[in-house]
Amino acid sequence: MIVIENLISGLLFGATYSLVAIGFTLIFGVLNRLNIAHGATIMVSAFAGAYVSLRLGGQTSFLILGLAFLVSVITGAILGILVWRVAFAPLRNASPLAPFVTSAAVALILEELFVQVSRHVPQFSPEFSSFPSPLEDIVFNVGPILIRGAYVVIFVIAAVLMALLHWWITRSRMGRAIRAVEENLTMAWLLGINVRKVEIAVFAAASAIAGAAGCLVGVSTGTITPYMGANLLLTGFVIIVLAGLGSVYGAMVCGLLVGMIEMTIVGLVSASMKEAVLFIVLFAVLVVRPQGLFAKLDAQRD
Amino acid sequence: MGYLLSIAETCGLNVILALSVYATFMVGQFSLAQVGFWSIGAYTTGILVALYGFPLLAALLISAALCAVIGLLVGYPCLRIRGIYLAMATVAFSEVVRVFFNNFTLQIPIGGLTLGPGGPLGFRGIPVMTRWPQILLAFVLLLALFAWLEKSRIGLAAKAIREDETAAACSGINIVAMKVGMFAFGAAVAAIGGGMYGTYVSSVSPDNFGFHLALISVFFVAVGGSERFVGPVIGAIVLTVLPDLLRFAGDYRMVLYGLIVLAIAVIFPRGIEGIWTTMSQRARERKPALAPRATERS
Numbered sequence: 187m188i189v190i191e192n193l194i195s196g197l198l199f200g201a202t203y204s205l206v207a208i209g210f211t212l213i214f215g216v217l218n219r220l221n222i223a224h225g226a227t228i229m230v231s232a233f234a235g236a237y238v239s240l241r242l243g244g245q246t247s248f249l250i251l252g253l254a255f256l257v258s259v260i261t262g263a264i265l266g267i268l269v270w271r272v273a274f275a276p277l278r279n280a281s282p283l284a285p286f287v288t289s290a291a292v293a294l295i296l297e298e299l300f301v302q303v304s305r306h307v308p309q310f311s312p313e314f315s316s317f318p319s320p321l322e323d324i325v326f327n328v329g330p331i332l333i334r335g336a337y338v339v340i341f342v343i344a345a346v347l348m349a350l351l352h353w354w355i356t357r358s359r360m361g362r363a364i365r366a367v368e369e370n371l372t373m374a375w376l377l378g379i380n381v382r383k384v385e386i387a388v389f390a391a392a393s394a395i396a397g398a399a400g401c402l403v404g405v406s407t408g409t410i411t412p413y414m415g416a417n418l419l420l421t422g423f424v425i426i427v428l429a430g431l432g433s434v435y436g437a438m439v440c441g442l443l444v445g446m447i448e449m450t451i452v453g454l455v456s457a458s459m460k461e462a463v464l465f466i467v468l469f470a471v472l473v474v475r476p477q478g479l480f481a482k483l484d485a486q487r488d
Numbered sequence: 489m490g491y492l493l494s495i496a497e498t499c500g501l502n503v504i505l506a507l508s509v510y511a512t513f514m515v516g517q518f519s520l521a522q523v524g525f526w527s528i529g530a531y532t533t534g535i536l537v538a539l540y541g542f543p544l545l546a547a548l549l550i551s552a553a554l555c556a557v558i559g560l561l562v563g564y565p566c567l568r569i570r571g572i573y574l575a576m577a578t579v580a581f582s583e584v585v586r587v588f589f590n591n592f593t594l595q596i597p598i599g600g601l602t603l604g605p606g607g608p609l610g611f612r613g614i615p616v617m618t619r620w621p622q623i624l625l626a627f628v629l630l631l632a633l634f635a636w637l638e639k640s641r642i643g644l645a646a647k648a649i650r651e652d653e654t655a656a657a658c659s660g661i662n663i664v665a666m667k668v669g670m671f672a673f674g675a676a677v678a679a680i681g682g683g684m685y686g687t688y689v690s691s692v693s694p695d696n697f698g699f700h701l702a703l704i705s706v707f708f709v710a711v712g713g714s715e716r717f718v719g720p721v722i723g724a725i726v727l728t729v730l731p732d733l734l735r736f737a738g739d740y741r742m743v744l745y746g747l748i749v750l751a752i753a754v755i756f757p758r759g760i761e762g763i764w765t766t767m768s769q770r771a772r773e774r775k776p777a778l779a780p781r782a783t784e785r786s
Contacts, residue, residue: 287710291707458590461583469577472566
């Protein structure tokens with residue numbers, strides 16, 4: 187019974203991982219670069235949402251929780267554009283290492299900045315700040331299985347966001363441009379697609395989704411820390427490689443999968459083993475099937 | 489004086505880390521596994537020295553050999569992947585190593601004390617055997633080794649692979665041997681550095697060797713410059729001294745540190761070592777055409 191409970195919780199909570207990974211993989215698909223600052227974006231957005239919730243007393247009101255969510259999403263989008271401007275736009279023709287370093291530097295800056303923010307802003311506390319929400323006490327009983335209300339809400343919101351994203355990528359004009367750039371950058375450029383605009387749109391959308399993920403993770407765990415981004419980033423790594431770099435739908439599925447693996451291992455073995463198992467799975471997939479489980483692009487091989 | 493000396497010692501150790509990252513860079517591979525080898529080196533050397541009474545040099549050489557073997561084992565399957573994929577696989581390796589040491593206990597009572605790695609608590613009480621003379625010696629030897637390597641046939645072959653793999657293969661360079669060899673060589677260098685680090689600070693814990701250190705080790709190479717071995721050396725020294733120079737910024741010095749790394753990476757993509765090349769190239773080109781990065785897309 188415990189196993190089923192863990193699996194369901196993992197599936198529901200895994201939706202946040204899917205959100206983290208979608209943003210990550212979307213950026214990779216279009217720019218062919220990893221955005222190391224993605225984790226920091228999640229963290230800053232979570233802090234922004236938590237600030238609203240703490241300031242307005244989000245312990246009881248669903249309205250304030252909604253407002254906090256919105257603030258997180260907007261913060262994420264703005265931050266995403268900023269990260270693009272600072273760390274990616276100036277390095278158009280540089281080696282692949284350069285954006286890795288600049289975005290990692292941005293991540294470091296944001297992390298260190300928010301260590302100070304959490305120390306000096308009275309609403310936050312230095313180590314773990316709380317993210318109050320009315321969802322904390324809600325628990326559903328389905329027969330003998332307990333399901334946290336927060337997980338259900340997370341799953342629903344994440345599913346709605348993914349559906350929206352799917353619509354945006356497949357139906358809208360910008361979505362078509364994004365897919366064109368993903369397919370063949372030079373061709374898209376020659377056809378008159380404004381690549382710069384596409385990049386900004388992708389960064390804004392991916393980071394807005396990251397902001398949503400930050401808020402949802404904060405709400406479900408109840409606490410946020412300046413270092414939460416780094417862990418989510420590593421989980422995001424695992425998911426997008428499992429899925430195959432650039433595969434958005436693969437990232438959705440693998441996020442849920444990783445959530446289930448994690449929860450089951452935490453429940454059955456120990457919390458400290460979950461990362462080891464994930465990374466061993468990742469390593470195995472990379473060696474056996476480098477293009478990922480839901481391959482779209484060919485991985486580079488010798 | 490003691491304070492300056494300790495900074496110099498840390499510089500020396502970080503230079504070793506930077507050079508080990510650079511070793512895989514020489515063949516155009518971008519590896520974050522060095523932190524994993526660094527921690528394996530620190531733990532192995534620590535265990536040999538503290539629990540079994542090995543002399544430092546022997547312990548370092550054994551650690552280096554061990555990491556070279558692990559490097560071969562890890563490096564060979566990793567050959568199938570490149571670029572970002574390799575970076576991720578090596579991150580995975582480093583994290584697995586970290587989690588391994590987080591769950592690894594080997595405690596032996598010695599002289600009334602229980603010594604040895606204690607899982608998440610770390611490994612305390614490693615005898616301090618590395619001081620400035622040892623670090624200086626390792627620093628000079630490694631510098632000489634890399635200077636020779638870069639001029640040797642191996643270095644030239646590595647450079648050829650980095651510039652154009654297909655062309656290198658066509659001119660008879662054994663790509664597989666070169667890549668795996670350099671990966672293992674980098675692993676061995678990292679193990680020696682890690683072993684010296686462990687016997688220098690005398691206590692290590694798995695948390696010392698996280699993703700953060702992996703990023704910093706890449707910063708060394710990127711800020712210094714990745715085209716010649718001088719680059720990582722400069723980068724490691726500059727980035728080790730920098731936090732101390734930024735003491736005036738108080739709590740915000742690491743923020744400032746990040747801003748400086750960001751500025752250098754954006755303004756001088758070739759690193760500090762390549763400032764002159766970058767400047768003269770810019771003077772020649774003046775206004776580069778605004779074209780998308782089409783060439784390096786895989």
